[in-house]
Amino acid sequence: MRVFAPLLALGLMASAAHAQCGGPFPAFVKGLKSEAVAAGHKQATVDAFFSGVQQDPKVLKADRAQGVFQKPFIEFSRRLISKQRLDKGRAMAKKYDATFKRIERDYGVSRGVLLAFWAFETDFGGFQGDFNTLNALTTLAHDCRRPELFRPQIFAALTLYEHGDFDPARTTGAWAGEIGMVQMLPRDILINGVDGDGDGHVRLKTSAPDALMSGAKMLSHLGWRAGEPWLQEVTVPADLDWSLTGPGQNLTVADWAKRGVRPREGKLAQGGLPASIILPQGRKGPAFIAYPNFNVYFEWNQSFTYVLTAAYFANRLEGSAIYDAGTPEPGLDGPQMKRLQQKLAARGYDVGKIDGILGAGTRAAVQAEQKRLGLPADAWPTMALLNRL
Structure with missing residues (x-):
């Protein structure tokens, strides 16, 4: 499940006096309401918004149990990437070709990137989560693990409610408060929401153009470099200096080429780009060269295994071959x-x-x-x- 990096300040500014968490849940909600009114929201609107909010213990249970990310890349990627998902992804690329052309023109984000997120997050909108979003956000803000992330999302949801784009009783999504086909938090929707279908609203749950355009704008906002690659499978020589590999350890593409790194398909990106060599299961397993756009994935999700799988799946959706799994040494349980x-x-x-x-x-x-x-x-x-x- 996605865990977002810190987002831009928007609307209500968090102060030390409003950074509290924990305590009796009704008192916590009362504090949220007072904060909202102090920020300029009408009392009647605030009362209506919070009228049915409840603490959800299932949210806390889900937050503590993300064991899927313990799986190594080969197992994880084979579990998430199926022929059915590939076929449906390619069908969706054709169905929404006009939307993807707009995205590629306006944001420079390749369609495979968004198709991969759409597939992994909600199976192309098929399952968007059934947790009440307001309950989830308030529960996680009340919990003292990451209140600084979730508390501002509550007030963003309140603003969406005032716009007619959020129903505190009926809006549902993931356990961590993400909404819609590509799973965006309320604050992201306020900052990056795009009315892709021209109906005057940003409806990420029901409109694929809205969801895809909003996801593309968010990636652009997070630093996506228009028209550049993100990941490519490579072969590496047996005598490579392995200590130079890993995320965040960059040489230029030209330097890697001098060290014997070769693409399995096509050509490497232009030689001046910084890049790192990714060996998810060591020197005997798959090998990839990661370009600057790969780092943007970590702003969307902070799991290395998820990020690498999503980036690789984007390549597959655009026609790349299945990676060479190699013969990696057994890992640890x-x-x-x-x-x-x-x-x-x-x-x-x-x-x-x-x-x-x-x-x-x-x-x-x-x-x-x-x-x-x-x-x-x-x-x-x-x-x-x-x-x-």
Whole structure:
């Protein structure tokens, strides 16, 4: 499930006095109402908006249980990418060809990118979530894990309600408050919502043109570079300096080419672009070159495995071949990964939460320890590394 990066300030400004969370839920809602009125919303509107809000324990349960991201890339991508999704994606590309042409002209976002998000988030609008959105946002704002993310979304939903584009009793979506076919939070809708079908409203639940145009504008707002690639499968030489690989470690495309990196299909991007080599399951597994637009994916979702799968699926929807899975060394299961994270944390590395997920912090720590121990520094944790530690 998506976890958004911090968004632009809009509407009500959060102050220290309004940063509270926790406490009795009715008192928390009372505080939200007072804050909304102080920001200029009419009392009657605020009362109507919050009249039926309830705490939803199912939202908190979902927030604590995102185990799907523990799966390695090959397993995860094969689970999410099916022939049915490919066929439907290509059919949707034809059905909404005029909309995609507008997107490509106005925002420079290739259709495969949006089709992949549309597929993974809601199966092309088929399942958009059945959690009451206001309840979900208020529950998560009341919870003290990430109130700074979810509290502003409540007031954004209130503004949408005033515009006639949100129903506090009937608007539903994902457990984390995202709405519509490409799953956008209320504040994103206010900032990036586009009336793609010309009916005077931004309806991301029922209008594919609205959803796709809004998603494209949001990607552009997050830094998408018009007309540039995002990801490409490559082959890498066996003697590559593996310590140079990984997200955030950039050389120019020309430098990678000098080191023997070759595209499996087509040509590499122009030589001056910065790029990184991604080895999701180490030097013996699939290999990709990631261009600047790949980094924008992490503004949409912060899971490395999800991001890489979505970026690869966008390529597949535009005709690329299935990646070469190679023969990666066996990875670690959940308990083994937690043991590894504990050992790395004990050595002073910031691996974040000990959760068994191979995130960016754990990958960086693994690569550093591999280099220290004289192992191939490809950031893929194995039993050999765990035993050495």
